Amino acid sequence: MKWPWQKEERAEEPISNIDNVLLQALLGGSTISKKEALNIPSIKSCINFIADTVSMIPIKLYQAKDGKADEITDDNRVKLLNDDTKDTLDAVQFWRALIADYFLGKGGYAYIKKYRNQVASLHYVEEEFISIQENTDPIFKDYHILVNGKNYLPFDFLKILRNSKDGAEGISIIEENNLLISVAYNSLIFEENLVKKGGNKKxxxxxxxxxxxxxxxxxxxxxxxxxxxxxxxxxxxxxxxxxxxxSNTSVEMQLNENKKSNADEICKIFNIPVNIINGTASSKEYTNAFKMAIMPVLRVIECALNRELLLEKEKGSFYYAFDTKEMLKGDLKERFEAYKVAIESNFMGIDEIRFMEDLPALGIEWIKLGLDSVLYDPKTKEIYTPNTNQSQNIGNLKGGENIEDRDPE
Structure with a gap:
């Protein structure tokens, strides 16, 4: 005999792991890990596209002086960022690791080893080993970085953060889009379970x-x-x-269509056209992907480099920038058409273009001018007409007097 307040015990049917995981995903009760997210092909492809592109673009150091930017080529920091970080990772592996943590973790972190204010090496640290200890002031924010219990100050680390609100850690795409990523991942698990069961129906x-x-x-x-x-x-x-x-069969559930729809939605998270991932993108689509998906990441990295790798006395005159003109080398026809316009409009010289193409200079410093052109120097207010080989200073002209009315001397 059971009293009314006693709970009735019923035999429960065992729930398979796949059913439990899929149910949690649909109810929003599961959190996908970084390792699980990388099993989704569209996420892996988007991150590889961004990471590969970023690692291919050289980082340069410039000094703004007398209204122009001079490239600094003999600085050790440039070599660390582009070639050898003096760690076990080279520069390509270094940036690929940071980009993956930037999207899938709390951010990309690299320890800056210094020797007497000189940057000696850069050491990538997996974001799982990073802990942030923040103060409670919402205005004057401050924090320390803990790695295996050891305390570090913010300037000890190069930080590449996504959508950060405190400057200490960012927000991953998994946190912002957990339901979509969870459904995409569990769809793969569901499909795997169908294969293991040989297609038998429940x-x-x-x-x-x-x-x-x-x-x-x-x-x-x-x-x-x-x-x-x-x-x-x-x-x-x-x-x-x-x-x-x-339950419905895999055909009735249209798994392939659902997978394509999920892949399209994931590409929207990265602002990357689907054709980029499919390998069928046009030149215009690639350019749009570079502007929407790559350029924002480059800007984040540039700000981090200017803040952490420059001395206080260098800030304001020195700055880091990605040499994005290298990305124009993909289309030969468009590149040479752009060079033609630059030469004809006297925007660039021949040797400047040869330098961009990694070709030796010819020593040609002149630019082409038409004989019908009239040249004006705003500093000296002097006008020169190549066709007639005449020069005239506007400041010496009287009011209402035309240049054509004056006798050439």
Whole structure:
């Protein structure tokens, strides 16, 4: 006898791991890890595209002086950022690791080893080993960085953060889009489970009469063997037993269409056209992807480099910048058409263009001018006409007097 307040104990059907995981994903109760997110092809492809592009663009150090920017080529920091970080990772591996943590973790972190205000090496640190200890002041924010319990100050680390609100750690795409990523991941798990079960459908047995405990146990054991993906296992339904399917098949659920839709939505997170991932993108689509997906990341990195790798006395006159003109080398025809316009408009010289193409200079310092051109120097207010080989200073002209009316001397 059970009292009314006693809970009735019922036999529960065991829930498979795949059903439990998929249900949690649909209810928003599961959090995808970075390792699980990288199993999704669209996420892996988008991160690889951004990381590969960033690692290919050289970083240069400039000094703004007398209204122009002079490139600094003999600085050790430039070599650390582009070639050898003096760590186990080279520059390409260094940036790829930072970009992955930038999107999938709390941010990309690299320890800056200094020797007497000189940057000696850069050491990538996995974001899982980073802990942030912040103060409670919402205005004058401050924090310390802990690595394996050791305390570091903010300027000890190069920090590449996404959508950060405190400057200490960023927000990953997993936090912002957990439901979408979770559904995409669990769809792969669901598809894997279908393959393991050989495509057998889930359902339940209807019986016209009550079965004994021995019959139920034998039926369950036979059913488990059937789902073990063994072709020799069969289930024989006696008279009075009928199988009722309880879920749709993979065709009815349109798994392929759902996977494509999820991939398209994930590409929107990275601002990357789907054709980039498919390998069918046009030159215009690639340019749009570079502007929308790559340039914002480059700007984040430039700000971090200017803040952490420059001395206080260098800030204001020195700055780091990615040499994005290297990305124009992908299309030969468009590149040479741009060079032609630059020469004809006297925007660039021949040797400047040869330098961009990594070709030796020809020593040509002149630019082409048409004889019908009139040249004006705003500093001296002097006008020169090559066709007539005449010069005239505007400041010496009287009011209402035309240059053509004056006798050439």
């Amino acid at each position: 359902g339940f047995i209807k019986s016209q009469r009550r079965l004994s405990e021995e019959a139920i146990t034998a039926l369950k054991n036979a059913w488990k063997k059937l789902y073990s993906n063994n072709s020799d296992n069969v289930v024989v339904l006696n008279d009075g037993l009928d199988f009722q399917e309880s």
